[in-house]
Amino acid sequence: MAEAVAAVEEGATPLAGATWILRSPIRDEKLAGSYVAVSGLAELRAIETGDREIAIGAAVTHASLCAALNGSADCAALVQAAGAAANPAIRNVATIGGNLCAFSFAASDLAPALIALDAQAEIYGVSGPERKPIETFLAARAHLARGWLLTRLLVPRNGRISAHARLPLRKAGDYPVAIVSVSAKRSSDRTLRSVRIAVGSVEPVARRWPALERALEGRSLDPEEAAEAARERVGDFQGRDGVEAPGWYRMQVLPKLVRAAMCGVLAQA
Amino acid sequence: MSISLTINGETHATNRDPLTPLVDVLRDDLALTGAKAVCREGFCGACTVLMDGQPVVSCLLPIASAAGRDIRTVEALSDGGELSPLQKALEQHDVVQCGMCFPGMTVALTSFLASNPNPTREQVKQSLVGNICRCTGYERIIDAVLAHAQAMQGGG
Numbered sequence A: 001m002a003e004a005v006a007a008v009e010e011g012a013t014p015l016a017g018a019t020w021i022l023r024s025p026i027r028d029e030k031l032a033g034s035y036v037a038v039s040g041l042a043e044l045r046a047i048e049t050g051d052r053e054i055a056i057g058a059a060v061t062h063a064s065l066c067a068a069l070n071g072s073a074d075c076a077a078l079v080q081a082a083g084a085a086a087n088p089a090i091r092n093v094a095t096i097g098g099n100l101c102a103f104s105f106a107a108s109d110l111a112p113a114l115i116a117l118d119a120q121a122e123i124y125g126v127s128g129p130e131r132k133p134i135e136t137f138l139a140a141r142a143h144l145a146r147g148w149l150l151t152r153l154l155v156p157r158n159g160r161i162s163a164h165a166r167l168p169l170r171k172a173g174d175y176p177v178a179i180v181s182v183s184a185k186r187s188s189d190r191t192l193r194s195v196r197i198a199v200g201s202v203e204p205v206a207r208r209w210p211a212l213e214r215a216l217e218g219r220s221l222d223p224e225e226a227a228e229a230a231r232e233r234v235g236d237f238q239g240r241d242g243v244e245a246p247g248w249y250r251m252q253v254l255p256k257l258v259r260a261a262m263c264g265v266l267a268q269a
Numbered sequence B: 001m002s003i004s005l006t007i008n009g010e011t012h013a014t015n016r017d018p019l020t021p022l023v024d025v026l027r028d029d030l031a032l033t034g035a036k037a038v039c040r041e042g043f044c045g046a047c048t049v050l051m052d053g054q055p056v057v058s059c060l061l062p063i064a065s066a067a068g069r070d071i072r073t074v075e076a077l078s079d080g081g082e083l084s085p086l087q088k089a090l091e092q093h094d095v096v097q098c099g100m101c102f103p104g105m106t107v108a109l110t111s112f113l114a115s116n117p118n119p120t121r122e123q124v125k126q127s128l129v130g131n132i133c134r135c136t137g138y139e140r141i142i143d144a145v146l147a148h149a150q151a152m153q154g155g156g
């Protein structure tokens, strides 16, 4: 690991599954002068389930994450996100770290799922490991001083129920035009406690939806009501225009996705 | 720097740039033209090969990442010129049209059926999410796969 960080510090670019990097020419981006392969680093390929958190190495692939954590109650939204992203052949090589470190990629499925689950990102730089809330990392990642690797994602084991809803324009296989991930604390009376709602692919970087979280806090878990509350607040976002969909469309589909995610949460409540 | 690749059980050394997509080495250097570079974006699946038994798109796989792994292409699915049972089923059900997508389809389905020998229609569809066919409309391919799976289970 230290060697890889030293190489990055000297200017090498991390290379994981390469499914983003090899498409650089399509995005009119130049390939870097030198790369350091991180997929082989054992520390980055482990998934450890502790008493308080699940630690997922950044070089774990989408497919390995699904295989290892399928059925784990603490990260349902994340498993759904990793299992629905892209297609089986891509999921076999594309890594969690590569997905979160492709800075200009707005349609990441993992980003909103990890935000909803209140995960932290562990970054290893010259001064050793450091943790940041995933949302802070996502917002800051493009501006961090060079010389770091994303090493692990840490998902707290705090009994949250969660679900992930996405809208690709084909039934599957292409980028989702909008994504909603939801998590809440389990409550005996089926009310929403400590609800976290994250939206991806609508704006350039995934983020929480604080006004909707406040509106739903303490309310009964009713997907229709949640969708209505979302409809009143879609103006909180500035949808990005893109080849798959214009910005207004991404915003317009949010209530339906909130409804779908809430149905997913309800199914586990 | 020479990179050593194991393709269909044979070792090949190449001096190409480590970031060269595997599909280019397969097609241009080794004359293994089954994998097709159609979209080069990971969306169409026409370039699918198996890496350690799992389907991957060879258009987005740098040869450096393929080094030391067991790579199998569609050419390796037939045994000494004899089509695999799946390939025979696809032929017998007459599902192939232009054929552009079929090497990738067959590779993806071979791996899928190895771990899901008795799949549902929906599971077959999900397994083909990354394999685009412009000609057939998929349904007959899925019919053929289900009939083949049933026959292999002794039900057909």
Ligand SMILES: Cc1cc2nc3c(=O)[nH]c(=O)nc-3n(C[C@H](O)[C@H](O)[C@H](O)COP(=O)(O)OP(=O)(O)OC[C@H]3O[C@@H](n4cnc5c(N)ncnc54)[C@H](O)[C@@H]3O)c2cc1C
Pocket (backbone or CB within 6 Å): A013, A014, A015, A016, A017, A018, A019, A020, A021, A022, A038, A058, A059, A084, A085, A086, A087, A090, A093, A094, A095, A096, A097, A098, A099, A100, A101, A102, A103, A107, A108, A109, A110, A148, A149, A150, A151, A173, A174, A175, A176, B041, B042, B043
């Ligand atoms: C056909 C197709 C469909 C897709 N559909 C979806 C989808 O629906 N949802 C979705 O979320 N994604 C989707 N993707 C995106 C895909 O998930 C990304 O291409 C992938 O996650 C990138 O991971 P990688 O390991 O291949 O990264 P790489 O290409 O290796 O790297 C990507 C970036 O991350 C950096 N990097 C990698 N690892 C680290 C690290 N540990 N620390 C610091 N920097 C690092 C690299 O330097 C590079 O800048 C799709 C991709 C394809 C090809």
Ligand code: FES
Pocket (backbone or CB within 6 Å): B036, B037, B038, B039, B040, B041, B042, B043, B044, B045, B046, B047, B048, B057, B058, B059, B060
């Ligand atoms: S050419 Fe590789 S997926 Fe289309």
Ligand code: FES
Pocket (backbone or CB within 6 Å): B096, B097, B098, B099, B100, B101, B102, B132, B133, B134, B135, B136
């Ligand atoms: S048979 Fe022509 S693309 Fe599938």
